[in-house]
Amino acid sequence: MNGIENILEQEGIGIAITGMSIVFTALLLITFYIAFLPTLLKQLDRVLPEEKSRHQRADGKVSEEEDLMIAAAIATAFRRRHKLKETP
């Protein structure tokens, strides 16, 4: 069997609509969760303030080494169209 008959027989339209709806619902919920996360974290900060990780610099800036790594990653993403130069 093929054609529209097979789609109807296998309940294809129902599966497609249900599947798409579930994917959308899941990602929509994640969207809402992420959108409200900063607000939730602000509330959480009052009770449980965020500690600086020992892996982060105290001033919040990235180290020179990390800076170079970021530059290298960007250059790779651009498929070597940019040249990296170390500045004194």
Added chain:
Amino acid sequence: MDLLISFLETTGFAQMTWGNAIMILVGLVFIYLAITKEFEPLLLVPIGMGAIVGNIPSVESMALGVYDEGSVLQYIYFGVSNGIYPPLIFLGIGAMTDFSTMLSNPKLILLGAAAQIGIFLTLLGALFLGFTGAEAGAIGIIGGADGPTAIFLSAKLAPHLLGAIAIAAYSYMALVPVLQPPVMYLLTSKRERLIRMKPPRHVSQREKIIFPIAGFLIAALIAPGSLTLVGMLFFGNLLKESCVTERLANSARNAMVDIVTILLGFSVGASTQADNFLTPQSLKIFGLGAVSFIVATAGGVLFAKFMNLFLKDKINPLIGAAGVSAVPDSARVVQMIGQKEDPENFLLMHAMAPNVAGVLGSAIGAGVLWSVLVGG
């Protein structure tokens, strides 16, 4: 003399069929494309070499091929046929992925959802062409543009089509820079392609740590079928973002993912033995695969345009094309086309948001199809 003749009869030359020769040629083309054009070389080289190895005619009395009981290749293929390798690759992908851009602009996640229309319309197309429900689900997942997900779902729903589906998925992923641009140009105006987006906000480390746990709970509770893939993806990401398991994250995103990619690519290639692979069904799967990539791209772009009807800060609709989860190739294509129109417009970071959302979306889609179609 009889001994010599019987030996000659067992050689590959004597048993070679046209089908084997064609598949060896296909393997060579993959290797050529990988080396000269750099199309997904990490995958096409192992798959190409696997296709060559898998199409050397085997001797009946010897267990050599992936389908021969007790052969070495069959043991390697076990990880594919039982869906073991894809979740391990997802672990590595999770340990590589930075969800910051997605966390900084969550509405872009919806583009990753919209592009999954490719999966479900391809499912309908496959049913139209006469495939069973389970086969159609496995073929449809090609539209998710995610090789490991396609392999995982085909292993569960239609193992007999696994070789064709895996090759179609990876071939079209390699062809993303060719398949997507015409659709993107067709569906957007020059003015839309010139839209500049606001730079993403800073995302705190705490947000990055909480996200993989909460994201997993939401996705897995809604679609439990996606538990394995999504669980491994977010576990890998937690290893990366927690900052205290850097060694594990490093192993997951480097050594482990490389080893699994080699085993997966090679054994998938070796599973494309001509008598199993060169069938009218495979041709249909390749046709549907191309359509699914085009539909998925169009779905993402059109949904971005739809969102723009309601948004104050407009989205560049090109980034909708990155909703197909071919990470990071489709995001790179967006960057490339955006910069052709305006060299000062940097869309790569923005495109990574729907791109990683697409990975999530296709894994959830696979989970849904697995739950609904298993045994179908």
